[in-house]
Amino acid sequence: MLLVAGLVAAPLAAPSAAGKKKKKSGPVVVGKDAADDWGSNVDPSIAPAGDALGQELVEASMGMADAKIVNFIIKLNSLPPWGGIPESSRYGWDITVDGEAYGISGAFTEVVRGMCNPLITDPACPPNVGDPAQLTDAPFFIRNGACTVGTGGPADCNVVAIVNAVFDPAEATITIPVPLEAIKAKPGSKIAPGTSFYGGTIYAAPALLVGFAVAPFDTMLVEKSFVLPRGKK
Ligand SMILES: [Ca+2]
Ligand SMILES: [Ca+2]
Numbered sequence: 001m002l003l004v005a006g007l008v009a010a011p012l013a014a015p016s017a018a019g020k021k022k023k024k025s026g027p028v029v030v031g032k033d034a035a036d037d038w039g040s041n042v043d044p045s046i047a048p049a050g051d052a053l054g055q056e057l058v059e060a061s062m063g064m065a066d067a068k069i070v071n072f073i074i075k076l077n078s079l080p081p082w083g084g085i086p087e088s089s090r091y092g093w094d095i096t097v098d099g100e101a102y103g104i105s106g107a108f109t110e111v112v113r114g115m116c117n118p119l120i121t122d123p124a125c126p127p128n129v130g131d132p133a134q135l136t137d138a139p140f141f142i143r144n145g146a147c148t149v150g151t152g153g154p155a156d157c158n159v160v161a162i163v164n165a166v167f168d169p170a171e172a173t174i175t176i177p178v179p180l181e182a183i184k185a186k187p188g189s190k191i192a193p194g195t196s197f198y199g200g201t202i203y204a205a206p207a208l209l210v211g212f213a214v215a216p217f218d219t220m221l222v223e224k225s226f227v228l229p230r231g232k233k
Contacts, residue, residue, distance in 0.1 A: 027063030027073055031201065031222035035077045039216030046216060054079040055089050055204035057218045062191070062226040065177050070228065072104060072176040074202060083167030084108025090207040091174060094194030097183045101194055104176060106140030107207050108167060138165040140176045142183065187230040193222035
């Protein structure tokens, strides 16, 4: 009888252990986009060019890098073999954190953007955008204030952090590590999709043409919010 009880108990114990493991999963997908719609805002037949530029958005996901950093992961249909073309493509992801709007945008390199530009410079020109060396290493600007859609002028658009992303050509992903401190997020905070000035939540567009709606680009709608996990670090 004892032996039988042991045999019955064993299969019962297994599922709960597996369940615990599942919770520790990686990034969650928060948005998807067609793999052939880059440039369709201008001309649907030019979509293949979006692949070569690394601007064909296909998926977005989010996950914790560690207890203090949340990763924003943009997946493209493809990236150039070395990651990106300097100064060519810019990526943006608009969010709200517990209702407060933030914009994340950057590129493989952003040397031009490190120069005087009142839209991205806090508080005004001359620039105060951190270490110039950072601008050649996949910099992404995290901004808060009136640089986001639906708010006032650019005067209150503040850079709260510049982080260095990772372009992975093999996976065709761009991983942007955002410190929770920079976006005033804490365990339990809700990171919801915002609206970019291209429409959608995420955009991939020619860097030098940002702001011109006639340029070909791609946008992706994020439909899910990401709630920062509670629990022990
Ligand atoms: Ca797309
Ligand atoms: Ca799209």
